[in-house]
Amino acid sequence: MKDTSSKITVVVPFRNIESVAKGPDEEFGAFLLSLKEVSKCVEEVILVNDHSAKEAVDLIQEFKQMNWKLLALNGENFGKKAALKLGIEEARTEYIWTLDADVLIENFSEENFGNFEIGLKEDLIILPVFMRSENSLLDILQSNEWRYLQFMTRLSAKLKMPMMCNGANLIFKRQVFLDKINSHEHISSGDDMFLLSEVLREKGSISVNWERFCSVNISPSSTWRETLNQRVRWAGKTTKLPYTRSSFLHIAFALLSAIHAIAFVGLFQYSLHLICAEFLMLKVLLEVSCMYGIFKVRMNLREMVVAIPQMLLYPFFSLLIFISSLFFVPKWKGRRVSLK
Numbered sequence: 001m002k003d004t005s006s007k008i009t010v011v012v013p014f015r016n017i018e019s020v021a022k023g024p025d026e027e028f029g030a031f032l033l034s035l036k037e038v039s040k041c042v043e044e045v046i047l048v049n050d051h052s053a054k055e056a057v058d059l060i061q062e063f064k065q066m067n068w069k070l071l072a073l074n075g076e077n078f079g080k081k082a083a084l085k086l087g088i089e090e091a092r093t094e095y096i097w098t099l100d101a102d103v104l105i106e107n108f109s110e111e112n113f114g115n116f117e118i119g120l121k122e123d124l125i126i127l128p129v130f131m132r133s134e135n136s137l138l139d140i141l142q143s144n145e146w147r148y149l150q151f152m153t154r155l156s157a158k159l160k161m162p163m164m165c166n167g168a169n170l171i172f173k174r175q176v177f178l179d180k181i182n183s184h185e186h187i188s189s190g191d192d193m194f195l196l197s198e199v200l201r202e203k204g205s206i207s208v209n210w211e212r213f214c215s216v217n218i219s220p221s222s223t224w225r226e227t228l229n230q231r232v233r234w235a236g237k238t239t240k241l242p243y244t245r246s247s248f249l250h251i252a253f254a255l256l257s258a259i260h261a262i263a264f265v266g267l268f269q270y271s272l273h274l275i276c277a278e279f280l281m282l283k284v285l286l287e288v289s290c291m292y293g294i295f296k297v298r299m300n301l302r303e304m305v306v307a308i309p310q311m312l313l314y315p316f317f318s319l320l321i322f323i324s325s326l327f328f329v330p331k332w333k334g335r336r337v338s339l340k
Contacts, residue, residue, distance in 0.1 A: 006043040008117060008171070009091035010035070013083030014101035015050035027102055027219065028056065032063040034105035038214070039065045041113050043093045046071060047101075048083040080167075081181065081191050088177055095120060096177060098192075100168035103129070104217045112213035123204035124196060125171040126157050130217045130298060137306070142220040142227060144307045147291045147299065148314070152253070154294065157208035161246045162200070163253075167192035169216040176204065193241060200244035228321075235318075235325035256283075257315035264312070284311045 012035070014028070039045045047060060049072040060070060071086055088096050099105070131146040133139070149164065156163040170192055177195060184194040199206060221227040241247075260283060266276035288307045292299055 006041065006117065007094045007120065008042045008097050009093040009095070009174075010038060010042050010045045010097045010099060011048065011084060011087035011091065012045070012099050012101055013048045013050055013080050013087065014056060015052050015080075015083075027104070029059060029063075030104055031099075031101060032060065034108070035099075036063060036065060037108050038105055039067055041110050041117075042097065043067065044069060044091070046087040046090055048087040049073065050080065050083045051078055081185055084167075084177075084191055085181055085185070088174055091174055094174060095171055096174050097171045098167050098169075099216070100218070102218060103168050106215040106217060108214040116209065116213050120171075121205070122207045123173050123176050124165070124199045124206045126153065126162060126165045126196075126206065126208040127169040127171060127216065128154070128210055129166045129168045130215060130295075132217050132219055133298065133300065133303065134220055138224060138227065139220045140303050140306050141310060144291070144303055144310055145314070146220075147295050147307075148287065148311070151287075151290050151294055154208060154210060155290075156246065156249050157206070159249070160206075161249050162196060162206055162208070163246050163249050165192050165196045168218060170195075171209075172199075190241075197241045197244055197246075200246055201242055228324075229330040231321045232325045232328055233330040235321045257318060260315045261319070264316075280312060284308055287311045 035045060044067045045065070046069045049057060049070065051073060057070065060068075064070070069090065071090060073082055073086060077086070084098065128150055129146075130150070131143045133143050153162070153164040153166075172195060176199060180195060180198040183198065184190070196206070221230055260280065263276040263279050266272035267280070269276075285308075288304060288311060291307065292304060
């Protein structure tokens with residue numbers, strides 16, 4: 001346990017992190033091991049069981065530290081927001097650091113974390129989440145898309161109009177969450193984006209902290225079905241967000257995507273194909289260059305080659321996902337996700 005008091009509590013909701021054949025997932029064990037290092041520097045770690053199997057709880061008991069607390073949702077409550085609310089209500093500190101149970105914390109620095117905590121004063125701090133690179137085409141496509149989204153996250157935050165954040169690695173004031181949760185508690189997805197929107201609406205303070213004291217990494221989805229369900233869930237919650245100053249950037253990117261699609265069609269018009277090709281080439285190369293500029297130590301040549309045609313076709317993929325979100329209900333952790 002930390003010798004002196006901290007103003008940060010880590011809250012981790014967990015569900016379905018075990019496999020039927022092998023018991024608890026190896027990634028969950030790796031996460032708990034990395035969490036031990038973090039727990040030395042925070043006031044407490046609260047893990048909230050969202051109806052997972054007994055094996056997951058047994059694994060936590062093997063890694064459990066003095067300042068770890070294990071809570072469980074009762075039979076009437078379920079879902080990530082309910083788990084977060086329970087853990088955050090139990091916390092005693094001013095700030096909450098949420099982490100997903102399928103991430104891995106790497107390169108944690110006690111000194112840098114201490115310096116960060118001393119200067120902590122904002123209502124919400126956006127932290128990066130990196131996706132580990134794998135070898136299959138599906139993995140590369142996911143990793144590249146994740147880099148693009150993280151690039152937009154960082155850029156928009158620097159412009160003081162943050163478009164996105166990720167609850168897999170996010171720090172915010174405890175009371176801000178508790179004050180705002182009732183406004184979107186009925187929507188099962190999007191705890192992070194709704195919190196960001198509420199802070200923006202109230203003109204709260206938001207900052208971005210890019211890998212100052214640790215790296216948080218996730219793995220890509222293992223199947224195409226899982227990937228599509230995840231993307232539909234992401235798209236669905238964006239349509240429910242309140243209007244804020246960041247909406248201007250959302251609209252700007254939507255218009256840019258529309259121009260991209262029109263230019264792509266223009267490639268097949270003789271009178272327009274040269275100017276359309278120049279626009280698309282410039283846009284795609286700029287996007288890939290920006291992705292590489294942020295992720296150059298995490299992006300190999302093969303991924304860059306795949307990123308060029310991927311960014312060329314990405315607006316059409318985004319439109320398909322958005323339309324799908326209007327008609328289909330995605331699943332998350334074995335549950336159908338309510339977006340209404």
